[in-house]
Amino acid sequence: MLRVAVLGAGRIGKIHAENVEKNSRTRLAVVVDPWKEGADALSSQLGCDVAYDYVAAIDRDDVDAVLIGTPTELHIELMLHAVNLGKPVFCEKPIDLDYDRAKAAVDQLEALNGRVMLAFNRRFDPDYLQLRQAIDAGEIGEVRQVIITSRDPGLAPRAYLEGSGGIFRDMTIHDFDMARSLLGEEPVEVFALGSRLVDPTLDQIPDFDSVMVVLRTASGKQCHINCCREAVYGFDQRLEVFGSKGMLLNENHRPSTVRRWSAQATDVRDPLLNFFMERHADSYRIELDRFLDALESNSPMPATPRDGLSALHLANCAAESAESGKLIRIGVN
Numbered sequence: 001m002l003r004v005a006v007l008g009a010g011r012i013g014k015i016h017a018e019n020v021e022k023n024s025r026t027r028l029a030v031v032v033d034p035w036k037e038g039a040d041a042l043s044s045q046l047g048c049d050v051a052y053d054y055v056a057a058i059d060r061d062d063v064d065a066v067l068i069g070t071p072t073e074l075h076i077e078l079m080l081h082a083v084n085l086g087k088p089v090f091c092e093k094p095i096d097l098d099y100d101r102a103k104a105a106v107d108q109l110e111a112l113n114g115r116v117m118l119a120f121n122r123r124f125d126p127d128y129l130q131l132r133q134a135i136d137a138g139e140i141g142e143v144r145q146v147i148i149t150s151r152d153p154g155l156a157p158r159a160y161l162e163g164s165g166g167i168f169r170d171m172t173i174h175d176f177d178m179a180r181s182l183l184g185e186e187p188v189e190v191f192a193l194g195s196r197l198v199d200p201t202l203d204q205i206p207d208f209d210s211v212m213v214v215l216r217t218a219s220g221k222q223c224h225i226n227c228c229r230e231a232v233y234g235f236d237q238r239l240e241v242f243g244s245k246g247m248l249l250n251e252n253h254r255p256s257t258v259r260r261w262s263a264q265a266t267d268v269r270d271p272l273l274n275f276f277m278e279r280h281a282d283s284y285r286i287e288l289d290r291f292l293d294a295l296e297s298n299s300p301m302p303a304t305p306r307d308g309l310s311a312l313h314l315a316n317c318a319a320e321s322a323e324s325g326k327l328i329r330i331g332v333n
Helices: 011-022 034-046 055-057 072-084 098-113 126-136 159-160 170-183 198-202 280-296 305-324
Strands: 002-007 026-032 049-051 065-068 091-093 114-121 143-151 187-195 208-216 222-228 236-243 246-250
Touching: 002 011, 002 114, 011 026, 011 034, 011 065, 026 034, 026 055, 034 049, 034 055, 034 126, 049 198, 055 072, 065 072, 072 098, 091 187, 098 305, 114 280, 114 305, 126 170, 126 236, 126 280, 170 187, 170 208, 170 222, 170 236, 170 305, 187 305, 208 305
Parallel strands: 002 026, 002 065, 026 049, 065 091, 091 114, 143 222
Antiparallel strands: 143 236, 187 208, 208 222, 236 246
């Protein structure tokens, strides 16, 4: 049984700690966060050890693997420390908000043959996995176009937005990873538009709350991504993949599939699930299992730091396009 230290007791750390505790192949050795109140509460809830020093926790003899859910600026330091001790790492995205720092870290991790998985959880969403399986089976022939819709139910707190690195690096980065996977080719051109339609004061950060992105690969395959920080009807996540023999489409999730008709209304359904923690609960569990599968079989990680670097590069190019109003050649990262 793999003994795991979960670093970070915030929202994402809590999700991962609960999944580690419930997984039959892992034991939650310790929850770690200098935020003592949060760490104490989570460790008490899950019945595990608590610690307040990230590095000291990685060093523990009873820790076999490390799961990093800390603030982004700590990811590189903690990943490298664990890898230098020979311990595998499961790390939340992004590697870092600075591309040069991230690239240097990825190069170093690869030179060390580090066993590191980057947490692009939407790769493991059951709907996406079905789409991927259908594409691989040739059900829709050659992929021609991908359309990705990604909208949050509401604007995040100002303090979060100020430290997020901007919508392209924080929110749309998931969609860049999806685009790379679904297109089956690396994009070579990007054009992006950004607006402040929810909160005009985001120009003070500066950031956008509503963006549209068009990607094109060398063979001409296209992807359109639309993202917004606010959708009053809930967490809106849809994928459409159009090919030479047909199309694949996934719908949003709701608490129930029941639909109602009456004299007052037609085809009434429950609202969409309201946030990513509800919508992607399964994907968080599945990605942990895929990490464990890779360790047990000594096979490649299903989402690597290099994947994270590619998504960050796309995010940076999209941000440059939105600021300049120009089509950007992506180039090699």
